[in-house]
Amino acid sequence: MRLVRLALVDWRNISAATLDTDSGFLIFSGENGAGKTNLLEAMGVVSTLKSFRAAPWRDMIRWGASLARISATVTGQAGTVRLGVEVGSDGRRVFMDGSETRDSAHYFKNMRAVVFSPGDVEIVRGGPEYRRRFLDRATFNSWPAHLQNVRAFRRTLAQKAALLRRGNVDPGELEAWNQRLVPLGAGVSLSRARLVAALKDPLDHYHRLLSGGMSASIQYRSVLGTGSRAEMELRYGLLLNKIRKEELRREMNLVGPQRDDAEILLSTGKRISGADGDLKPERAVEGVEMRSARRFASQGQVRTLALSLKLAELAVAVRDGDPPLMLLDDLSSEIDDGRLGRLLEVLESLDAQVAVTTTDPSGLVRRLGARSRTFQLVSGRVDYWSARG
Numbered sequence: 001m002r003l004v005r006l007a008l009v010d011w012r013n014i015s016a017a018t019l020d021t022d023s024g025f026l027i028f029s030g031e032n033g034a035g036k037t038n039l040l041e042a043m044g045v046v047s048t049l050k051s052f053r054a055a056p057w058r059d060m061i062r063w064g065a066s067l068a069r070i071s072a073t074v075t076g077q078a079g080t081v082r083l084g085v086e087v088g089s090d091g092r093r094v095f096m097d098g099s100e101t102r103d104s105a106h107y108f109k110n111m112r113a114v115v116f117s118p119g120d121v122e123i124v125r126g127g128p129e130y131r132r133r134f135l136d137r138a139t140f141n142s143w144p145a146h147l148q149n150v151r152a153f154r155r156t157l158a159q160k161a162a163l164l165r166r167g168n169v170d171p172g173e174l175e176a177w178n179q180r181l182v183p184l185g186a187g188v189s190l191s192r193a194r195l196v197a198a199l200k201d202p203l204d205h206y207h208r209l210l211s212g213g214m215s216a217s218i219q220y221r222s223v224l225g226t227g228s229r230a231e232m233e234l235r236y237g238l239l240l241n242k243i244r245k246e247e248l249r250r251e252m253n254l255v256g257p258q259r260d261d262a263e264i265l266l267s268t269g270k271r272i273s274g275a276d277g278d279l280k281p282e283r284a285v286e287g288v289e290m291r292s293a294r295r296f297a298s299q300g301q302v303r304t305l306a307l308s309l310k311l312a313e314l315a316v317a318v319r320d321g322d323p324p325l326m327l328l329d330d331l332s333s334e335i336d337d338g339r340l341g342r343l344l345e346v347l348e349s350l351d352a353q354v355a356v357t358t359t360d361p362s363g364l365v366r367r368l369g370a371r372s373r374t375f376q377l378v379s380g381r382v383d384y385w386s387a388r389g
Contacts, residue, residue, distance in 0.1 A: 001076030001111060001322045002353045003043065010065035012038040013380035023373035025347075026355040027364050030377035036357040037329055039377065043355055044327050046072045046085050047113030048137075049094060049104065052329070054119075058089040074111050077322040081110045108144050112324035114317065114352075116310040123309060124293050124302045128261035132192075135220075135262060138313040139195040141324050146191045153184040157253055164251045174248075178240045181256065186232035189222045189257045195316065196220040196262060202312035209342045210304050215267040215288060218309070222260045264305060265290040266297050307343075314350055323352040331356040331364075341367065 004022040008014050013035045028036040041060075044052050051060065061068045068087040073080065084095035094101055101107060122130040139146040160177040163169055196218055207216035223239065224232040239255045247254050268289045293305055314326050326347060331340075344367055347354050358364065361374050376383045 001074055001324065003047075003072055003074055003111075003325060005071075005073040006043065006046075007069075007071040008039070008042055009067075009069040010062040011042050011068045011070065012060055012062060014038055014042075014382065015062060015380060017382040019375060019382065021355075021373070023371070024353055025364075025368050025372035026353070027361045027368075027372055027374040028355065028357045028377060029359070029361040029374060030357075031359060034377040035380045035382075036377045038380075039375070039382070040327055040329055040355060040357050042070050043072075043325070044113060044115050045087075045092075046070045046083055047111050047325055047327070048115065049085065049092070049107070052115045052117045052119070052327075057087050057091050060087050061089070072111070076110060078109050083107070083111055105144060105148065108140075108147070112141050112144075112317075113327050114138075114141060114310055114314045114324050115327045115329075116307055117329040118303075120306040120310065121299075121302045124264050124297065124305045128259070131262040131264075132258075132260060134309065134313075135192045135195055136188075138199070138316070139191050141313060141317040142195065142198070142319075143191065146188075149184065149187050149191065153181070153188050153257070156180050156184055157256065157258060161253055164247060164253070167251065169248060174244070178237070181240070182233050182236045185236050185257045186224060186229050189224045189232055189260060190229050192257070192260070192262075193220050193222065193226060198316045198319075199309070199312045202315040203308055206311040206315075206346060207305065207308035209346065210308055210339050211301070214301075215290075216293070216305055216308060217265045217290060219263045219265065220260070221263055222257065223255060224257065224260075264293040264309070266293040266301060266305065311346055311350075314352055318350050318352060323350065326350070326352045326354045328354070328356040331358050337363065340364075344368065 002022065005019070006021050007018040009016050017039075019039075028039050030036040041051055041053060044050075045060075066088065070085045070087075072083045074083055082095075082097050084098075086093045086095070094104075094107060096103075096107060096110075120134075123134045136146065136150050140150075156177065160174075160181065163173060163177060199218055203218055204215050207214065222232075224235050236256065243255050268291055293302065297305060310326075314323065317324050340363060344364070348371075356364070365372060365374055374384070
């Protein structure tokens with residue numbers, strides 16, 4: 001899929017802009033505060049229907065305006081379609097070819113994106129909820145039906161939670177909700193496990209390229225264990241029966257995929273052999289000692305891991321059909337020239353349209369040449385950089 005035209009009205013500090021984006025590599029350049037991340041955010045919102053920034057919808061509307069609008073023309077395997085998002089103080093409305101839609105499954109057949117921003121270091125460093133969110137988004141980008149499965153699981157989990165909080169729960173009613181949860185939860189965990197298995201090789205490959213040879217891995221930690229869907233459903237049902245009294249006492253859900261996690265591991269460079277009897281690594285992959293990145297990785301290592309995870313997500317999505325867009329915020333931060341060159345080679349090999357923000361586009365322009373299109377932002381105004389240079 002490719003975004004060929006993007007138009008904004010009253011989006012953050014951008015009063016109006018129309019961009020011809022029919023290029024494999026888009027560069028948004030400008031000083032801090034000029035609006036380049038606002039532009040990338042708009043691409044992210046029209047691609048994912050959510051912002052990668054933690055802010056309410058009303059904050060995306062330019063000061064003094066009542067609505068913000070994003071319009072996008074997209075081409076892909078499903079043909080050419082016009083998509084739009086209208087943001088008001090009470091939320092957003094979504095459009096396809098001029099008509100409002102609530103059919104997110106149809107919408108996402110035309111437009112999806114993998115987004116990397118500085119906040120994604122929390123995938124490595126933060127709590128389990130960040131890793132579950134990453135896994136669910138990455139699974140959706142490869143297998144869009146996962147989104148509906150996750151939503152159905154969360155709705156059922158919330159309805160069971162409301163029942164537990166009510167007190168004096170009828171045992172038959174509780175059992176009915178558990179029976180609904182079992183196949184939904186097993187489906188969520190199974191899809192996440194499938195995604196993690198697919199991520200392992202590309203994660204290690206891209207991390208070695210970006211880090212200078214250091215290996216990385218990811219492992220899914222599910223209370224439902226591993227195996228077939230039937231085996232996972234059986235374990236989930238047994239766990240729910242075992243914990244029933246405690247859930248009734250505490251009036252909350254206590255077990256299920258909503259508590260699962262993923263462990264991200266980083267090589268120490270040490271090999272493990274039979275003579276290393278006193279060495280007790282947390283994990284070992286192919287004879288190499290691995291440690292928890294959350295506990296031991298430096299700030300630079302965490303950022304490289306997060307970027308490698310996003311590249312792996314894109315690589316898995318590319319295997320399974322029309323590749324999503326790749327959006328990278330603050331690309332130039334903490335990346336040297338050598339790693340930048342390797343990263344660009346990876347991005348070009350994945351055959352996805354890429355958009356990045358940077359304060360200095362010269363290195364990217366020098367390497368990419370006519371394969372890129374650069375936009376300069378100054379106080380919310382958008383110009384073609386080449387016309388200014």
